Amino acid sequence: MPDTLSITDNRTGKKYEIPVEHDAIKALELRKIKVKEDDFGLMTYDPALMNTASVKSRITFIDGDKGILRYRGYPIEQLAEKCTSFLEVAYLILAGDLPAKNQLEQWRQNVKLHTFVHENIKKLMEGFRYDAHPMGMFISTIAALSTFYPEAKEVMNQDVRQKQIFRLIGKVPTIAAFTFRHTKGMPYNYPDNELTYAGNFLSMMFKIGESYKVNPVLEHALTVLFILHADHEQNCSANVMRSVGSSHIDPYSACAAAAAALWGPLHGGANEAVLQMLDEIGSMQNVPSFIKSVKDGKGRLMGFGHRVYKNYDPRAKVIKRLAYEVFEVTGKNPNLEIALELERIALEDEYFVKRKLYPNVDFYSGLIYQAMGFPMDFFPVLFAIPRTAGWLAQWQEHILDPEQKISRPRQIYLGPSERNWLPIEKRP
Numbered sequence: 001m002p003d004t005l006s007i008t009d010n011r012t013g014k015k016y017e018i019p020v021e022h023d024a025i026k027a028l029e030l031r032k033i034k035v036k037e038d039d040f041g042l043m044t045y046d047p048a049l050m051n052t053a054s055v056k057s058r059i060t061f062i063d064g065d066k067g068i069l070r071y072r073g074y075p076i077e078q079l080a081e082k083c084t085s086f087l088e089v090a091y092l093i094l095a096g097d098l099p100a101k102n103q104l105e106q107w108r109q110n111v112k113l114h115t116f117v118h119e120n121i122k123k124l125m126e127g128f129r130y131d132a133h134p135m136g137m138f139i140s141t142i143a144a145l146s147t148f149y150p151e152a153k154e155v156m157n158q159d160v161r162q163k164q165i166f167r168l169i170g171k172v173p174t175i176a177a178f179t180f181r182h183t184k185g186m187p188y189n190y191p192d193n194e195l196t197y198a199g200n201f202l203s204m205m206f207k208i209g210e211s212y213k214v215n216p217v218l219e220h221a222l223t224v225l226f227i228l229h230a231d232h233e234q235n236c237s238a239n240v241m242r243s244v245g246s247s248h249i250d251p252y253s254a255c256a257a258a259a260a261a262l263w264g265p266l267h268g269g270a271n272e273a274v275l276q277m278l279d280e281i282g283s284m285q286n287v288p289s290f291i292k293s294v295k296d297g298k299g300r301l302m303g304f305g306h307r308v309y310k311n312y313d314p315r316a317k318v319i320k321r322l323a324y325e326v327f328e329v330t331g332k333n334p335n336l337e338i339a340l341e342l343e344r345i346a347l348e349d350e351y352f353v354k355r356k357l358y359p360n361v362d363f364y365s366g367l368i369y370q371a372m373g374f375p376m377d378f379f380p381v382l383f384a385i386p387r388t389a390g391w392l393a394q395w396q397e398h399i400l401d402p403e404q405k406i407s408r409p410r411q412i413y414l415g416p417s418e419r420n421w422l423p424i425e426k427r428p
């Protein structure tokens, strides 16, 4: 059987054979389909790109029906369990394979060389108001980095590109921690390059005086959370990174745009909504009436459902186990029991089962972050730190792909046709 699609245009009776490759047709093939020779040709209309593959990628694979997530072929469960550092996974995502021992050591060294920020970046951050949102500060500061490294605009130069990758992965935890210290009115802690990626971040966040010791359980938990959030194929912020990067702007500006997309409540903000929902429910006995109100259409069960996963989000399974390890150290988050009861009821309830609504990554992550002492408005920043590795991998793949060009979708124009300008006194 040929790998083609036969189309008959009933407007003209003409037939077309369109090649099918990787279960997709090239949208440009449809342009041959015309009624008149000078027609523009047929387009597809796909708001929110629900059924359009805009890239060929070798980075992350998701099968939402089966609940599968893999980075470069490796199942997320294995990476979360076996990788001892986030940088190992960042290397995997960016370089395409797990590093050998010497490669990992070199990669670590390179990133560590770039953990400090220019003192003027610190001064710039000091200029934000005391109550500035940490994500607003984070986005602006990432964008400002482009002014410190003007050579970054040479995006087709491999060495230059690689250096900005080291810089961004090295600096995002520092900038993130500075935003937190700023909101607390506390002096910024400089990086400690003797510590791991997650350990150094915790130290920059919470160290007061010299006696702070990173708790190994919390360091491990944060490493796993970073691994789980490192990439998620063509989500909203990855798509922004690619689209902005396709104009060949420097990666700092593109990362700032991607981080802005991540900040939106429909993307990176759901774990905060979960905590607000749990607070609202307040106690175990209110769970059944809350579930009933959701089924009656009065709001959603936050942290449930996903555009892609129509099965248990594999990241949620790992996070649920991790929650117990963290609570051993921090004490139980009082909302955990409400969350467990919500999950138990929802997984048995026909309404949720029929609609394939399962816990997603955000259902438990907020509880852990809160127990670890991170404020709610800091959650999107915690997401952006590891996702920077994913954004950079998506960006690099995009600009090196010979099939790609500057991103520029088409539109279906429904506005007025040509009309003549009228002087103001003659306008209706």
Ligand code: ACO
Residues within 6 Å of the ligand: 266, 267, 268, 270, 294, 299, 300, 301, 302, 303, 304, 305, 306, 307, 308, 355, 357, 360, 361, 362
């Ligand atoms: N609670 C109750 N009902 C729900 C929920 C939910 N969380 N999610 C979907 N539904 C219902 C819808 O009402 C709809 O029912 P209907 O067929 O009777 O109208 C059906 O399930 C399908 O819902 P859609 O909105 O079409 O599903 P979609 O794939 O567009 O939405 C989304 C996915 C936005 C994640 C949705 O499930 C949701 O709002 N969940 C809560 C918010 C959340 O947790 N977001 C985090 C996602 S993970 C991340 O971004 C990192």
